Amino acid sequence: MPAESHYDAITSIAEFYDATLVYQERKDIEFYVAEARASGGPVLELGCGTGRVLLPTARAGIQITGLDASANMLARCRAKLDAEPEPVRARASLVRGDLAAFDLGRQFALITIPFRPFQHLLTVEQQLGCLRSARRHLAPRGRLIFDVFHVDPSSVYEKAWMEEKEDAPASRLADGRVVRRTVRIAAFHRAAQINDVEFCWYVTHTNGRREEIRWRTALRYAYRFELEHLLARTGYAVVALYGDVNRAPYSDDSPDMIFVAEAAAA
Numbered sequence: 012m013p014a015e016s017h018y019d020a021i022t023s024i025a026e027f028y029d030a031t032l033v034y035q036e037r038k039d040i041e042f043y044v045a046e047a048r049a050s051g052g053p054v055l056e057l058g059c060g061t062g063r064v065l066l067p068t069a070r071a072g073i074q075i076t077g078l079d080a081s082a083n084m085l086a087r088c089r090a091k092l093d094a095e096p097e098p099v100r101a102r103a104s105l106v107r108g109d110l111a112a113f114d115l116g117r118q119f120a121l122i123t124i125p126f127r128p129f130q131h132l133l134t135v136e137q138q139l140g141c142l143r144s145a146r147r148h149l150a151p152r153g154r155l156i157f158d159v160f161h162v163d164p165s166s167v168y169e170k171a172w173m174e175e176k177e178d179a180p181a182s183r184l185a186d187g188r189v190v191r192r193t194v195r196i197a198a199f200h201r202a203a204q205i206n207d208v209e210f211c212w213y214v215t216h217t218n219g220r221r222e223e224i225r226w227r228t229a230l231r232y233a234y235r236f237e238l239e240h241l242l243a244r245t246g247y248a249v250v251a252l253y254g255d256v257n258r259a260p261y262s263d264d265s266p267d268m269i270f271v272a273e274a275a276a277a
């Protein structure tokens with residue numbers, strides 16, 4: 012069982028996550044579902060969260076296992092799965108675990124890490140642990156695909172990011188609460204390549220009570236060749252590096268780095 016996840020520090024975080032418009036509008040689902048289809052499955056999604064990508068993958072007819080450290084995120088994913096038709100439910104399974112060190116005792120045609128969970132691994136040991144664990148779970152010719160944000164060195168220490176900015180307009184939760192969210196960088200740790208990110212949810216309850224819920228998470232950023240070296244150290248060959256979910260080649264202005272890697276020939 013993984014240690015307590017910081018995603019569980021706030022009870023409503025999974026609901027807030029699903030209500031966040033910028034997450035609902037992310038265009039990566041089509042990309043990951045297409046890759047899942049091309050692989051034929053089974054797929055292992057590391058850091059599956061509330062099932063934003065996992066559910067559409069299962070609906071597309073692919074067997075998928077989701078691993079996540081957060082009991083709350085998994086519980087919400089489970090509740091959403093329970094509302095799906097039986098064939099979709101039968102194709103999906105969930106497991107609580109640490110993506111830095113896991114052993115499921117089986118192999119997968121595709122392992123994915125959609126929407127940045129890899130950046131929650133704050134040390135090289137954790138990054139290596141994740142890549143090595145994934146490598147052991149890859150079937151012959153299986154692929155690992157993950158995305159991280161493309162760091163713009165000129166904005167790594169941009170003080171303007173320390174001011175709160177609304178990044179998710181107001182939305183209503185199922186129980187009637189209305190939430191809007193702001194985000195800011197609370198601290199830059201350039202030597203460690205980590206930014207502390209603080210989210211604040213401004214919640215208005217149905218009785219008019221107002222509440223501010225602040226939550227911090229840390230994200231490690233990595234550069235292209237650093238990730239290529241990590242992949243080489245852990246037995247992968249990079250077969251593609253995309254700059255966005257439309258498979259544009261990675262370039263100076265790309266928003267993302269999306270690595271597609273296979274087990275390297277011995």
Ligand SMILES: C[S@@+](CC[C@H](N)C(=O)[O-])C[C@H]1O[C@@H](n2cnc3c(N)ncnc32)[C@H](O)[C@@H]1O
Pocket residue numbers: 016018057058059060061062063064078079080081084108109110111124125126127128131132
């Ligand atoms: C930004 S969410 C992405 C969720 C999902 N992949 C998506 O695309 O919506 C990051 C997820 O990574 C999970 N996570 C963070 N660190 C983890 C760890 N060490 N092991 C497993 N899951 C982790 C969190 O619990 C959270 O659900």
